Amino acid sequence: MNQRRTAGVIVLTALAANLAWVLFVGLPQWYGTPPQSAVAAAAPVAPAATGRKIKARLFYVGEDGSTLVGVEQDVLYGEGAVAQAKAIIEAQLAAPAEPWVSAVPPGTTLRALFIARGEAFVDLGGELMRALPGGSLNEMLTIYTLVDALTVNLPAVNAVQLLVEGKEVETLAGHIDLRRPLAQSLALVAEPTGPTDGR
Amino acid sequence: MWSTLVLGLFVLAARHLAGQGGAGALTLVARDGRRSIPIAIVNNREYVALDDLAATFQLAVREESGALTVSYRGRTIVLTPNQALASVAGRLISLPAPTARAGGRWVVPVEFISRALAPIHDSRLDLRAASRLLVVGDLRVPRLTMRYEPVGTGARLTVDATPQTASVVAQESGRMSIRFEADALDVVIPPVQAQGTTAIVQAIRAADPATLAIELGPRFAGFRASTQTVDASTRLVVELLANAATETAAPPPAPPPAGELPTFGGPTATIRTIVIDAGHGGEDEGTKGANGTMEKDVTLAVARRLRAVLENRLGARVVLTREDDRSVPLDERTAAANNNKADVFLSLHANGSIRPATSGASIYVAAFTDADRSAAALAPARVPIFGGGSRDIELVPWNLAQIRHVDRSTELARILEHELETRVPLGARPIEQAPFRVLESANMPAALIEMGYLTNDDQERQLAGAAFQVAFVQAVADAIVRFRDVLSAGSGADR
Numbered sequence: 001m002n003q004r005r006t007a008g009v010i011v012l013t014a015l016a017a018n019l020a021w022v023l024f025v026g027l028p029q030w031y032g033t034p035p036q037s038a039v040a041a042a043a044p045v046a047p048a049a050t051g052r053k054i055k056a057r058l059f060y061v062g063e064d065g066s067t068l069v070g071v072e073q074d075v076l077y078g079e080g081a082v083a084q085a086k087a088i089i090e091a092q093l094a095a096p097a098e099p100w101v102s103a104v105p106p107g108t109t110l111r112a113l114f115i116a117r118g119e120a121f122v123d124l125g126g127e128l129m130r131a132l133p134g135g136s137l138n139e140m141l142t143i144y145t146l147v148d149a150l151t152v153n154l155p156a157v158n159a160v161q162l163l164v165e166g167k168e169v170e171t172l173a174g175h176i177d178l179r180r181p182l183a184q185s186l187a188l189v190a191e192p193t194g195p196t197d198g199r
Numbered sequence: 200m201w202s203t204l205v206l207g208l209f210v211l212a213a214r215h216l217a218g219q220g221g222a223g224a225l226t227l228v229a230r231d232g233r234r235s236i237p238i239a240i241v242n243n244r245e246y247v248a249l250d251d252l253a254a255t256f257q258l259a260v261r262e263e264s265g266a267l268t269v270s271y272r273g274r275t276i277v278l279t280p281n282q283a284l285a286s287v288a289g290r291l292i293s294l295p296a297p298t299a300r301a302g303g304r305w306v307v308p309v310e311f312i313s314r315a316l317a318p319i320h321d322s323r324l325d326l327r328a329a330s331r332l333l334v335v336g337d338l339r340v341p342r343l344t345m346r347y348e349p350v351g352t353g354a355r356l357t358v359d360a361t362p363q364t365a366s367v368v369a370q371e372s373g374r375m376s377i378r379f380e381a382d383a384l385d386v387v388i389p390p391v392q393a394q395g396t397t398a399i400v401q402a403i404r405a406a407d408p409a410t411l412a413i414e415l416g417p418r419f420a421g422f423r424a425s426t427q428t429v430d431a432s433t434r435l436v437v438e439l440l441a442n443a444a445t446e447t448a449a450p451p452p453a454p455p456p457a458g459e460l461p462t463f464g465g466p467t468a469t470i471r472t473i474v475i476d477a478g479h480g481g482e483d484e485g486t487k488g489a490n491g492t493m494e495k496d497v498t499l500a501v502a503r504r505l506r507a508v509l510e511n512r513l514g515a516r517v518v519l520t521r522e523d524d525r526s527v528p529l530d531e532r533t534a535a536a537n538n539n540k541a542d543v544f545l546s547l548h549a550n551g552s553i554r555p556a557t558s559g560a561s562i563y564v565a566a567f568t569d570a571d572r573s574a575a576a577l578a579p580a581r582v583p584i585f586g587g588g589s590r591d592i593e594l595v596p597w598n599l600a601q602i603r604h605v606d607r608s609t610e611l612a613r614i615l616e617h618e619l620e621t622r623v624p625l626g627a628r629p630i631e632q633a634p635f636r637v638l639e640s641a642n643m644p645a646a647l648i649e650m651g652y653l654t655n656d657d658q659e660r661q662l663a664g665a666a667f668q669v670a671f672v673q674a675v676a677d678a679i680v681r682f683r684d685v686l687s688a689g690s691g692a693d694r
Binding site: 187 | 283284291292293294295310314478479483484485486487494529548549550551552553554555556557563566568598626627628631632633634635636637639647649652653654
């Protein structure tokens with residue numbers, strides 16, 4: 001009996017020692033911070049370096065301030081149209097690399113996105129309306145940045161309706177009618193005159 | 200000569216067929232003729248069989264490892280059954296519906312042709328899904344949008360051809376023809392309702408591959424045709440004038456003659472009332488300059504100046520949407536114009552940009568989509584009238600009332616641009632179209648003017664100053680006077 005108890009204690013002790021090694025030594029080695037050289041090598045393509053990517057045309061304010069410029073960028077691959085649309089909008093909402101400037105106010109968040117009968121419904125956070133500077137131009141550039149980002153890159157999307165905090169809004173700042181989905185409009189898009197892309 | 204090389208096609212009422220879910224066929228038009236590709240309806244979507252496409256476009260279809268591989272001259276499309284995705288020459292595209300099995304054959308949504316097949320095929324493939332037309336090769340097949348409407352005692356036929364297409368209008372005895380420089384036409388011909396002795400036009404039909412024939416009625420007296428370029432389209436407007444003698448000799452049955460029904464919001468020959476909208480107001484400051492100038496203050500100051508000048512020069516009644524610093528909902532602003540039966544509606548604004556260098560005034564006209572135009576083209580409603588009988592009235596959705604005035608509004612915008620360009624700085628694109636909420640419901644010629652940029656230091660000083668405001672107001676007043684003259688000159692045919 002005593003021998004059995006002694007053997008059990010030994011087994012439990014060995015298991016505890018193994019668990020402790022895994023927790024405090026093994027895991028930090030396996031998943032911890034990589035060596036400094038590895039970080040440096042990964043930096044230029046972070047943060048989307050781990051996932052499969054597609055090329056998508058995103059839109060930023062042109063140098064003249066009154067047009068949009070389409071810039072081809074890497075965007076995370078999404079399985080299916082909805083996931084891909086979300087990835088494109090997330091990329092469009094992210095702070096762009098210098099010297100591009102986004103018409104969409106910084107900090108704007110994507111709450112939800114769904115697609116029905118070729119119309120994408122993009123639900124954005126309320127900070128969009130609070131942070132949007134006045135003027136119809138800013139409003140148009142913001143709206144068509146998002147509308148064109150989806151309709152240009154996704155054939156499944158013919159029109160886009162912007163929602164704010166889950167609700168339909170009349171306008172963002174008193175000008176453009178958002179009560180119904182907007183079709184693609186490249187009237188504001190100019191040929192790129194700024195630096196070449198590839199960032 | 201080119202027109203003899205192809206068979207033309209007129210797609211009549213195709214949307215009605217599609218709406219009924221009938222199978223029908225996709226009509227393929229090419230230089231060597233035309234043929235049909237059967238359409239199958241699967242889950243309320245239009246599909247075509249892969250083997251039909253293979254026979255038509257020299258494709259090889261192979262099924263292996265649970266995937267379908269479509270090959271064309273070394274280029275491939277990979278489809279996965281029951282998935283709405285395709286890999287086209289290595290690039291992933293989405294389809295509106297998954298590849299499916301129907302009647303023992305693999306079928307794909309018709310959009311497969313434009314999204315997957317067109318990118319790898321040597322010939323240009325232009326799918327006109329709405330009219331079930333597939334144009335193969337570089338043929339000229341403009342899409343025609345036609346509108347026939349009574350105007351005063353006459354009528355107007357408007358034909359928008361996209362892309363831009365030249366046409367020739369000719370009349371011979373009881374028929375008028377419109378010949379387009381095209382290989383075929385993609386057109387849905389609208390119904391013509393007036394018949395018998397009251398008719399100016401009895402029927403519109405396709406005559407040959409590139410010609411429309413208009414059968415003229417007994418009230419036809421003459422016509423005037425004009426063309427203009429609207430974005431990527433050529434707009435042909437044929438004004439059909441009524442024969443007054445015929446009208447007198449054969450009075451239409453009472454009550455009341457169809458030709459004399461008041462048209463909803465038709466253009467007036469003069470300008471009696473003008474509504475000026477001072478943008479923003481109250482808590483809504485609009486955009487703001489670095490030195491504190493607020494858009495709502497500039498718009499109100501300019502609106503007041505403009506009212507004084509217009510009242511003096513035109514003797515017109517001028518109504519402001521707000522007299523002081525208060526918030527007014529957008530619909531109330533437009534309602535003020537509609538309820539006062541304004542002949543012109545102008546909304547004044549100042550702009551803002553994230554780039555401080557951006558400057559210059561812009562004029563905006565409302566923009567509508569094809570879907571909006573379809574929604575606005577409701578059939579007249581027949582309502583009973585006092586004393587017996589009935590009459591037709593036009594029903595136009597509130598938010599689309601501006602649609603019928605867009606041409607006039609564009610004309611007004613051009614005149615505004617002409618008058619403003621020598622007196623205030625204009626932007627790079629002085630006239631633009633956009634779906635401005637405050638313009639869409641206006642039932643009269645309407646424009647929104649962004650006077651300049653408060654985010655530009657120089658312009659902020661200008662916009663807040665009297666010199667700029669006076670120059671701007673004089674230019675707008677001159678434009679309204681010229682616009683009134685244009686309306687008066689054109690009223691002979693309309694009224």
